[in-house]
Amino acid sequence: MFDIALATCASLPELDSDNALLIPALAERGLRARPVVWNAPEVDWSQPQMTVIRATWDYHHQRADFLTWAEHVASLNALWNPLDILRRNTHKFYLRDLEGQGILIVPTLWLEQGAQVNLASLMMQHNWSRVILKPAVSASAHATLLITSECVEAGQAHLEQYLPGNDMLLQPFLSTVTSSRERSLIFIDGVFTHAIERAPALNLDASAEDRLITAQEDELSLSQRLLTLLPTQPLYARVDLIHDEAGMLRLMELELVEPGLWLALAPHAVEHFADAIARKVKVGRRVL
Structure with a gap:
């Protein structure tokens, strides 16, 4: 027992x-x-x-x-x-709902399953030279691809592989991922416990390591506001944030299923x- x-x-x-x-x-x-x-x-x-x-x-x-x-x-x-x-x-279109509630997220195009999409046209239309393409149901960067204007064909092939059976997200790549970096705030039963500066995903900086940091007031404020929008107070929550190139604080993910919490x-x-x-x-x- x-x-x-x-x-x-x-x-x-x-x-x-x-x-x-x-x-x-x-x-x-x-x-x-x-x-x-x-x-x-x-x-x-x-x-x-x-x-x-x-x-x-x-x-x-x-x-x-x-x-x-x-x-x-x-x-x-x-x-x-x-x-x-x-x-x-468990489906990343929850971010669209949060955006509708006034939360500033990373700019996102919501690509619905089965849609016909021309990746090069979308990148040109939005003036995005580098983009991130990911399934709406994904974890640990599964099937997540960084696409540049030089490899759009590979991105289109990736899209055509996954979009017929999956909703997907297309987002501009924020260069601050490798400079000021993504920052994760961890909450346990509604109480903030610690914050982590994240090493970039997709092997963009193999020498970088996650490290404990002090959360800033704007990060705490946004994170606490997010938790008030939930139908139930979660036992655990991880709020992944980033400042964009203009210095605006944006939500990358609100992780509530099985997030790593850097307890050690x-x-x-x-x-x-x-x-x-x-x-x-x-x-x-x-x-x-």
Whole structure:
């Protein structure tokens, strides 16, 4: 028997080293936690009192199955983050909804599944010499491509490979990804815990490393505003931000499904996370 299932994927059955820090922290609070592969057929999800999604880093290959699993788990124990958040946040068109609520995002063209798109024409129309093309259901930069005006043909081929079966996003590449860089703010149960300056994705700077930083007031303000727009306060959230070339602060992603949280760089966040889980378990026991 155990209290907390830390949902992971088959390639990380014992979790990654970062998320595994939660196991001893929860044990100190009298809670037995263990990693459980989310789509392992033998698992009885009625056993734990709570399931916390942590390293389900293959869900984007089978989103429908993942959401069906999440609905099943939510019927048997307390699932965090909750199902309504998962349904919305597993498809990147949620960014379009946030933009409609006044959030400044990276400029985006929303390419719907099956559409006929001429990439060169779109880049010329918007005066974009470098763009990022990505599926709307994606994680860990899966099928994400940086396209320059010199390799539009490769980008068009990528588009024609993925767009027939997937919604996609087309965005200008922001050069600040490699200068001032992307910055991630982490929140646990609505409370800001730490911020990270991110090494550029897509191997744009192989020598760069993620590092702990101090969040700026405008970053905190935007992040806290974002959390108020959600239907439910999440147990964990990561707000990925960037300043564009004009200095405007923009949202890149609001990660609410299975974000990496760099817990090893912020030991106090591990304690706060464990405390938050323990509080929710206590509330659940009181309700029962």
